[in-house]
Amino acid sequence: MPSARPAHISVLVACLTLATSSAWAQASKLPITPEQRRVADQVASAGVPLSELAPDAPDQHVVVSGDTLWDISKLFLKSPWRWPELWGMNREQIRNPHLIYPGQVLLLVKTDGRARLQFGQRVGGDAAGDTVKLGPKMRVSALDSSPIPNIPLNLIQPFLSDTAVFDTDVLATAPRIVAAQEGHVVLGQGDLAYARGDFGGATDFRVFRTARALRDPATKEILGYEAPYVGTADLIRAGEDRTNADGKTEIVPATMKIKRVKQEVGIGDRLAPAPQRTLERYVPHAPDKPLAGQIVSIYGEALNAGQNQIVALNRGAADGVERGHVFALWRGGDAAVDATGDRSVSIRLPDERHGVLFVFEVYQRVSYALIISVKEPVRSGDRFTQP
Structure with a gap:
């Protein structure tokens, strides 16, 4: 200098x-x-x-x-x-x-x-x-x-390790749990499960329930499939087809050991290879071009979301969304009546900006954001724009 x-x-x-x-x-x-x-x-x-x-x-x-x-x-x-x-x-x-x-x-x-x-x-x-x-x-x-850290990583770390979004409903044909140890209906940590399907050489798996479609609030088009996370399991013995004493072929499923559970694992749950995850130091920045969209859903079971909760957005990498993007949250204006004139007139109040989103995970057509600040409850369908 x-x-x-x-x-x-x-x-x-x-x-x-x-x-x-x-x-x-x-x-x-x-x-x-x-x-x-x-x-x-x-x-x-x-x-x-x-x-x-x-x-x-x-x-x-x-x-x-x-x-x-x-x-x-x-x-x-x-x-x-x-x-x-x-x-x-x-x-x-x-x-x-x-x-x-x-x-x-x-x-x-x-x-x-x-x-x-x-x-x-x-x-x-x-x-x-x-x-x-x-x-x-x-x-x-x-x-x-x-x-x-840049943002509270403890709020998003469980999401990064527990959640998966697929462009297509690949879990419909993924390996599946077909039986449980000793006739159990549900399985917990340390239990054995038996599964069938193409494991693709992987040994470390995440367990999911049936994926749910994420639909665009406006067009109703399917943007991806969000899979509810159940737990993790290790493949400890491969399955095989073998011939018994009568000369008939028997299907012997693979043996899995349940390693971690968020909720009880059950028959019919699907398996997907566990990806390598790293927590990055995200740098916040506004989009380089105009970007706007809507909230697809609230992560979890809630109908409304508040500060420090996670929401899915109907824009992803294909639209130019990046990790670290910051968006403004808007609440649609309420319907009202202007009764001050000669006759009453229906009016729509202006939309009001009431929060900030921070994008931390991006898929092809959807992304996930942490609500950094908000004044009113966030609902599916609420819109976001550049900050």
């Missing part, structure tokens, strides 16, 4: 990233080029307009265990999803632009009509009023450290 630039700007979050980029490049196999460094510096020097700050934005915040980047950004911004701008984050070229850890001091710096966050260094004890020293500070951390 030019030497004339004030010292405090040199400790922008993006610069912290560049100091640790070699370790991250090795881990993610995404080398940081000089051009990427230049762009990161340019983004980091911008910040957000002061008009985007929350009215009561604090001058500093000490990161505590349990914080998320969304929580922290909500302290400083009217629109928390814009935290990449506040932090100087370049989501397109640097996938892990910064890591924030409990105990770090974050300072809100305002210069030239814009604001950005930087690290400060606490001196003294741990009291809230301790002096904060402004100055360059770098943190090089081992890859097994525990930085705070």
Whole structure:
């Protein structure tokens, strides 16, 4: 950076990233080029307009265990999803632009009509009023450290491991449980089950009930099939067809051991190979083009959804939806009557924006989003747009 630039700007979050980029490049196999460094510096020097700050934005915040980047950004911004701008984050070229850890001091710096966050260094004890020293500070951390997450991963982790959406109803022809150990009707953890079908060489399976169709609220077209998760099972012995003493062929099903159950496993439940899952550090961003749609369903059995619940959207990868997309939730205006004139007239009140969605899982024609904030209950059919 030019030497004339004030010292405090040199400790922008993006610069912290560049100091640790070699370790991250090795881990993610995404080398940081000089051009990427230049762009990161340019983004980091911008910040957000002061008009985007929350009215009561604090001058500093000490990161505590349990914080998320969304929580922290909500302290400083009217629109928390814009935290990449506040932090100087370049989501397109640097996938892990910064890591924030409990105990770090974050300072809100305002210069030239814009604001950005930087690290400060606490001196003294741990009291809230301790002096904060402004100055360059770098943190090089081992890859097994525990930085705070972007969003509450504990809310979506069970969904990522438990839920599957299929473009077609493939479970209708998937391997199925045909019998239970010792005549059991339902099975629990550690029980043996017997299954038939094409296992495709896999040994680790998820168990599902019959999949339900996800239909577009407007067109009623089937967008995919959501399969209710039951548990997991391991294939411990393959099935076979063998000839008995009478010369007749006997079908011997495969033997499965129930490994984990969310609900009791039963005869007729279907098996699908368990995929490898990783929890990513999603970077929030608005769609690059106009995107709008409707809520297909509330995940689970509820009719309405509130904050921290999961909803299915009728837009997916084919429509340009990406992990990390942020959408605004809208509630349709109520029907009303204008009785103030010579005669009563039926009217429709305007739609009202009342929440924010954060997309974390995307399939071809549907996606799933976490309700980050909401004022009123969310229902199937509610619409969403760009934030």
